[in-house]
Amino acid sequence: MRDILKRVSNLLFLPPEAVAGVFRLELIGAEELYLENHKGILEYSDTEVVLHGGDRILRICGKHLSLCTMTDSEVLLRGEFEQISFAAV
């Protein structure tokens, strides 16, 4: 279903995060990370944060990671990011 919605959004030139509900990751330098359309936090420590992105698991590793703010759809992380990896759910 999510794949169909992604294709439709591509065809109609619509943002997929709005139509298919996929997460949107915004990285400002290596110090600030903004994630939209997340599904929650799975793990959290000052060296590693694991976030549920819907169809992907997002793993962020680094130093002094801190959760600046969090709402039901947005997360703002700060710290020194070293590695960002994705894994299938």
Next chain:
Amino acid sequence: MSSLIRLLQGTVTLRICGAELERFLNLCAECQIRFWNHTKHTFDEMGLTIAARDFFRLPPIVRKTRCRVHLCSRHGLPFLLRKVRPVLAIGVILFVLIAWVMSGFLWSIEITGADAASHDLIRSALAENGVKPGAYTKRLDLERVRNQILIDLPEFIYLNINLHGSHADVAVKKRIRPPEIVRENGFANIVAKEGGVIERITVYEGTPEVSPGDLVVPGQLLANGYMTGRSGVSVPTHARADVYARTWQTKRILFPLEAEQITLTGDTYRKYTLVFGKKRIKILQKGSIPEHECDRIIKKTQLSLPGGLTLPLYLELETAQVCRLDRALLPLPYAITFGTQALEDSLVLSDTDRLLDLRFSATEQNGTVELEMIAECVKQIGVEQ
């Protein structure tokens, strides 16, 4: 901006302990509970800050996640208000009470419709009748005050006092006297008020008795009230004439050469006093002011608020400069200059008079100098009789 809003709303800093901290965060996000300043202390303990109003939405989340919540600190306006509420309430009550009491007193008086010279006169008359800054307005009988002042000050024809709260507007109107009526119907002669030599004489009504060049003495008849017609019949009239004569006016002054001289010692004393009605409160005084031999300057300033509202409070600054009285001998040229000036000032001339010459002579005797002034003028010397 957001931090200001948070400060106004009030924030609480919490310490959360439990095994399911991530779930706690997820549930907070799901319930729209915003948090910030998140710090993870250990694997089972973290700290965060939330809005004060969200604190009471936490119990269901706490029950679900089996976490323990400890309140660390509270910040913001609601908590500050709770702390200072009794003090604030007392302050508000006191403010209202003071404002209510003060509104019952007269704070300022504004006088309109009279020249500035009359303002002090009206102010003192108002004060005598109780209308002055600091007076209790409820006890003022304005009608009686108005009538009393109009009786006391006959030069004013109209006076009205309007009281607006603690401000009084006093409107006055000066009486304009009718011009003095000159009775020209009766018989009158023109006589000389002082002696001199006649320069010119213009008779409008009556018969001239003197001509230019004549020497006249005070009281001498200058123009006769009787006019003789062509038939030779004398008719009594009210004589009118302009008679100008050259006069010599002599004035003498005796001027002592020894005079008292004031010397300032240099010692200055200042005293600040706050005046409220009849109450005087000494604020600041540097040294005690000696009672005698002081040159005192008192400056009284009415205090007012930045908006221009005057208060019934005066700040009085008394400056006293200690002086010494010495007897000093005046130099003769200085005494002559001083005396000459005094004599010149004493000379009174009307608009029609013309000064021709001034001669001075000085004689020194027994520690005094006698100055004599002879003023030669052309004056109007005719007066009705």
